[in-house]
Amino acid sequence: MVLPLLAGIRVVDLTKLYSLTTSRLADLGADVIKVEAPPAGDYLRGLPPFVGNAGSMAYLTLNRNKRSIGLDLRTDAGREVLHKLVATADVVVENSPPNAQVKLGLDYPTLRQIKPDLVYCSVTAYGQDGPYAPLPSHSMNVDAAAGEIRIMRGPTGRPEITAYSTVGHSMELGGLEAATAITAALVQRGRTGQGQYLDVAGWDAGLASNQRFLAALNLGSADAAIGASTTGGMGARSNVYGTRDDQVLLIFPVEKHLWQRFCAVVERPEWAERGTWSQTMDFGDTDAEADEALRADIETVMRTRTLAEWMEAFLAAGVPAAPVSDPDQLPTHPHVHARHMVVTAGDVHYVRPPVRLPESEFAITIAPPAFGAHTHDVLDGLGFDENARAGLIAAGAVFAADDGSQP
Template sequence: MDNRQKSADSSGRGALDGVRVLDLTQVMSGPFCTMILADLGADVIKIENPDHGDQTRKSWGYSVVGDDSRAFLSLNRNKRSVVLDLKQETGRELFLELAKTADVVIENFRPGVAERLGVGYEAVNAVNPSIVYASISGFGQTGPYAAYPGYDLIAQAMTGVMSVMGEPDGAPMKSAIPLADLGSGMFCAIGILAALLARGDGDEGQYLETSLFESALAMSVWESTEYWSTGESPKPLGSANRMSAPYQALATSDGHLTIGANNQKLWHILCAVIDAPELEHDPRFVDNNNRMDNRADLVAELERRFVRKTTDEWVALLLDAGVPAGPIRNYEQVLRDDPHVKARHMVTSFEHPVEGTTSVLGPAIKLSRTPARVVTPPPLLGQHTDEVLAELRKPVERPA
């Protein structure tokens, strides 16, 4: 443990202690956002439909012991669950009473649904002007696509992301990682933190929104750059990089490695490591532009040499010489065996009252004094309804 880690606050306070979040979201984008806030210490109260709760509780992914799916368990730790029927007047009234005690409300209904339920921004702002109210939707609250359903797959398709995934001349392919869902959740968390900071000690909150569509598009940095630079739509490149070469996966004698010789110095070092001085000054590869223009030839020349040794042998040689490189691993190797994952606490677990010991990914944000933590398991449906509603009868304590 280094000095940065040793300075953690011994009281166990989180960076967002004292911040109360009412979470009206479900499935992935919103729950991912509120999980980040909860890991950082916010009191996240998950408001769920009393009949079935979050859609992912029973209808997504695998269930192992109880009814709640592992998809739900992976996104809802450190939260409290309250069941309220927002279609009934009593449920709406209780929600607005809770909103008076909250700092943040976040929803990911289709545009207009929160307003129809009586829990939209105007209704909440009327009872709590300091509220930070966040909406996540598929395509934003305005614009010609606003009413479209919010699905990661559709957002990836309509932003161009699927057009650049996969191998050259292959069928359109989505990113296996749901980047529109997760990206919108991360952007929303950033927006919430910015709005809380802008509020300071004053009483004026604000409304913010993110969308799956805009989040996926915002991540298309290299692709948009290529289009504006060349006037042509980018094409799929497999594992290659749009801005430099070689920067991709290459075959070895027993698998594949990744290599990032993305500047001229590293290119020269790479040629020395693989004992290929003839490539160093080959006109096809003399600089980055030429290497990108002749990428297929470059890959063929490199792989002809890389297949002489194993992945581990090459990675060791390349790293020792200062060339960025790494093996391609599967998730079993990463989650079960990787010593760096263990050292960085990226696999953790909680004790669930039904599921028992359950493994989950750990927080990726590392704060030295107020670290993110996995403290409590995902709640059972309505587990904290009585507890949270009882708190309405006493003031919410805020840190000094």
């Protein structure tokens, strides 16, 4: 079963491409009806890589536990069907550019006339207002604009993205922020009976989580942020190191007592007072040369043991350290299995949502739908009989899969 937290909540999903918002709502038990436009449905269906004959990996992972109806919202009949659907819904989620839904008469003021207590959420790159609002963007564009991508310049002066970039971070956070805001709005609606409009931007989410932005805002310099140092990257005590078996380990003993534990484990107690400390924490030496010298010394020591040997020692001593995981190795990782993070349905493996309920175990009850696989079911639930459904299909207002099979 899906997690039943939102059982009884119906969500009309008008999003295209990447929508973590409606994916989370579906996994939490909401009846998410994905509205897709003919002739081919969501563009995400065509995005490689593909999992055998099952379809796009991105589409599969983001559209499990949803139903699909094919509607041409450019037609009067298609919009009439959508209006009937909204009248039965609790939530509408869309991610089109600002004002795009106004042109179709699918904006919040219009749909609120149909369902006064509707929760309507727009999830966009830059929000509904401001100079960037109309700017076409994909996730990496938003990361760059939100300061999430850091660059360095090589000898020729050509800018290069550093290893500290977090591609897709802003829009992923925006999607999760939207799911949180929607559930909060539903709670408030339960108390007041009032729906509302939610404007969620990936840009805003990226800024809110960007420590360098907060440092620039409050301290006048991004380099004052946690994790930055005059070496241009992470400090020696918060960095990655190679091990004897050519694996990579991240250490982060930035509290003074944890640094002392680290020094004891590596048998270098004389390092305990090296560096400049701010009260009890350190995120980089203010002396760049001293920090670089410490990093070189740590590199030499870390090369003396294997990753497994270091991890055993650090775990025993309570030192914050972690292997830098190779994604190809994670499917067989023991912690992945211990947390039951993989759910298999058919020939496809999925990552379960990060929510645990003692009384419920997550499962995929609706496989990622073929385009229009549930059109007849949804229309039937809205009161359209067989003749009416046939008329809508013949008019091109709706699309239904021939047999409702999965992709």
